[in-house]
Amino acid sequence: MALKLGDLAPSFVAETTQGEIDFHKYIDGSWAILFSHPNDFTPVCTTELGAVGKFMPEFEKRGVKVLALSCNDVESHKAWIKDIESFTPEAQVSYPIISDPKRDLAVQFGMLDPDEQDAAGIPLTARAVYVFGPDKKLKLSILYPATTGRNFHEVLRVIDSLQLTANHSVATPVNWNAGDKCMVVPGLSNEAAAAKFPKGFETIEVPSGKQYIRLTPQPNI
Template sequence: MSIQLGQIAPDFEQDSSMGRIKFHEWLGDSWGILFSHPKDYTPVCTTELAEVARLMPEWNKRHVKPLGLSVDTGENHKGWANDIEETQGQKLNFPVLADHDRKVSDLYGMIHPEADPTVTVRAVYLIDPNKKVRLILTYPPSTGRNFAEIIRSIDSIQLIDAHKVSTPVNWENGDDVIISPSVSDEEAKKRFPEGFKTLRPYLRMVRQPKLAHHE
């Protein structure tokens, strides 16, 4: 099964390091980030899980719940969590799915046989409060993710939802943004009374509105 942007994220029920999780119910009205790890006791994953835990204040600001996944058992997760804390100086503070039966991995298409038939790729799915998939990233098993980029993307998507804008190349929070082509000049003048710069009729730049978690 191939997950695509805009579709409802498949629901599931699975064991985790923090008890049984019914995915949609667990998400509630929050955003969610579901990210997979090839398996427990692997070096790159150890650094990644610690970073996600370290970033918990940033996830909380954006109303995002992180949820990891590994195709190992809950018993393995407990021992690995101790290793993560000892080597990375960070205790895990979010659940990691124990997807030993590959129920979720198969549901989300995280096993890529041509890459490695025995482990999941490093997949990332951003899911909004309506349970729609809004972002998909897929890395090979050996390449660690850049979670600063994932946070930047979340900021962009949450800004777009709130203000009818798009974010240009290499945008960072605070940079100018693009007024969506679907917004007429008349509507743009009402939405952005401080004014905007028209470089082309389809390319109108404006000062970035504030992100909700920065207001």
């Protein structure tokens, strides 16, 4: 069963490449991403964990803790890290990789892909990404199959949106990128919006005559 938005992150202790980690203690008070990959020593996963390694300064800048996970054992992960850092020379795999050989976490988080199996015919993890807020609740998830490498530019984009919208009364429109205009949330009156956004806001006229499309410059820059 997959996690739903708003679900509290399951609490667990896991073996990782950086020793035993208690997930709730690890993410306490921070944003966090937990992402799974199908298998060590496979091509797409190598590019993905390299990209995350390369983007670590971006995750750190945003205060986001990062944890990877697959069903392989810790020794496999450690040997594979050398390949990852060789293939992506700008990458440092400074984040822990969880070992989940019995699929306890994969089942609990809904990460398994029935189409991808190990030599014994047991399902492997898909390419899941879970973003948790400082309240340890699920804010966003993506679930891609083994054939389709993720887009970590998109992961950074949504983290920017989640962090911005958690603290300001705006939402981010389709295809938004950091620095683009934002939408004033519907719950805020025009008077409250005028007080809250010193740069002002623009109301777009639409055929219904309803005044719900209100654009404002990104408030935290």
